[in-house]
Amino acid sequence: MTRLYRILLLIVLVLAFAVLLPWQWYPREWRVWYADSFGASNFNQQPETISAIPGDNAEEACPPDIKGWRKPQSIAGVELAASPNCLADNPHAVAAFVKGTNNVGHMTLMDARLSPDAVVKGRDLDGDGDPDEIHIRLEVFELNGGSPDLDVPVTQYSIAPGITPGLWVFAPKSAGMSTENFESLLAQPGLRLPSPAIRVEQGDKVIVTLENTHYMPHTIHFHGVDHPFLKENGEGNDGVPVTSEKPVMPGKQRSYEMQPRQAGTMFYHCHVEVQAHVLMGLNGLFIIEENRPNNWVQTFNIGDGFVRHSSVAVKEKYDREYDLHYLDLDKELGEKIQQSNDPRIVTQLINRDYDISQADFEYYTLNGRSFPYTARDSLIVTAPGELVKLRVVNGGSEGVAIHTHGHKVTITHYDGVEHPKPSQIIRDVVWIASAQRVDLELSTEDDGLHSYGEGVWLMHDHQEKGVTTNGFGPGGNVSAIVYERYLQDNGWPMTFGMGWKNFLTPGFYQRQEDGSGVTTLLAGVEESGPSVIRLIALAAIAGLFVALLLAWVLKGRSRD
């Protein structure tokens, strides 16, 4: 190679290096000089904007009320008010809870899907026209659990479109299947989050029997409810596995007895491995109503929300009553029951591997739903000039800061104990610690203090992650105080802003850009791969096959 060629090659290399050197690495002055001398670089065409999520895939915001559960009706002699929300509770079940499952007919029980001994109401001990012996039976159900044969959760319950976290709930003893029917994987309407509110009357002789239909041990602790530490027969009655009794094993049952002397909004929850069991959903409201004559209380309020048959004492003062149950859920904890079908491994995952001190909470629910599903059954419907009673519990692990748009509410009770009138405070943010209950009085008198007038007024946790689902908004425990004038005939609120369709597409809360929807697979199945031996054998066969084919082709060629 001549000297000239060497120099030329060097120059080419230097030029190539200079061209390839990133533009930003040159001094700014050089780049300015270059642009001034030769002009700007070419226009860069950016990728097309992704079009908005089409609403075609959206679920119906408010499913039609085919069975007529919303309208006012009389069942088994129980007069039931209309239920204003889009989704109403099963009125046959409500009637059975008021009369007692032992006092209603066969067809009512069938329609209610309840066992004849779910709520047994016995004698009237004080002669005031209502039963005072109450025997309640609770079962434990797993929602969105694992299966050996399917790659999706079974006994499904969605807290929001496409969101099916693993859950455990208490439910009144039912009859028949846990699913809607044999072809369906969806849980029947009586099985849902939260564990139902339980109502008894002050002074009632109450027996609560826990029938453990689940594959894990459980107990019930009656938090704040007047109950003796030991039963008359000397057995433990506090529900704590170490101090009072052994837990109720799968397939076994145990009864708790109490005769609460004080009225108030209390709480109940499982006390086994509380850091997991309570937050899986095993907690609910336990309300002791003041004693009144002819006071047939609605023993269960499934899913909480509107109380369709309020007690006599509540009706004396209030126009309507709502139970509100706030609960935050840890996505990773819920996945533990989906990761394996082996109860031993599930136990290990929950009791040993799960570390709540490292946990963060992804789902924020009100009455077992996150926005937009909260608008189906947990709107607070009211009218001008009313007094509404709200019984609120925080069943979750973090505090909630409930803010009411357009209203300031009065806190009348903390943890079931009434505050003296002069010290009752009026606020628009109510802080509720874990396991705490507050009774709120919502006045709809348009005086610029209690209410600013009619509308669709949002009500939500003002810690902003409370209004997200998996860190994505709008979601979480957002609900609303809706005046009847702003409620459509089907129970859905009249709104004036953005449409709802995006939030009702199945892929929205999975952060899908096109909202096309995905099937949420079970945690354990999602990541599963093939077995080692099978894979080695497959690879070996494929290798031999290709080698043979190639050798054959090459041999054929060499002969030509």
Place this chain on the structure above:
Amino acid sequence: MFLLLLSLVAVTSVQAQNKHHNHQMPGMSMDATGMVMGNNKDKLPDDCSEISGEYEINVVAGTSYAKSYASTMFGFNKHEWRVKPCSRITVNFKNEDDVRHQWMLHGLPKYLYDRGMFHMEASGGHSQSGVFIVPSDDKTYLVHCDIAQHMEKGMKAQLIVGDGVGDLWSIPGISADFERPGGILAAKPVFAWLLAAFIFVIVFFVGFRFFKL
């Protein structure tokens, strides 16, 4: 008091049952001890000219029957029964647990059985008896308890009529699970692919040299 209440339930529910008897579905009974649906002593399926055989099976349900199969929590004393086509089967179902259990059979002809089901539910400590007649075709029927997670955790069985059509999945002591493979590579699929590529290359070169000779 518990016993008193229980007897109260039994009495009142029997009364309720009589009162509403007219509204009930045929072949159905229900009280505090449980229920039977699809009870059928004498109606022959269309494809059977007569009852070919009589069977009486005694089924016991409870957590104690899960002990033989690690990783289950609920179970039946047997998980498979074999009968001849067009036979009549009496099931005596006993629940040894303190909670509800079911013996629910699916896939029967819908013109004879509501939703194609023969279904028994026994409350804790109670028993139920029921009768049904199977059609003439060879078939494997699913039997399970439909309380959430009871089938998944062991209460799954099969009734084989004639030669059946093979086993159902995930029946304790009989068949494997359909999903959820195990093993080291199951958790990290990328290692599985690397291993497969490595084996493929080795076998290819060895095979190529061998075949070229």
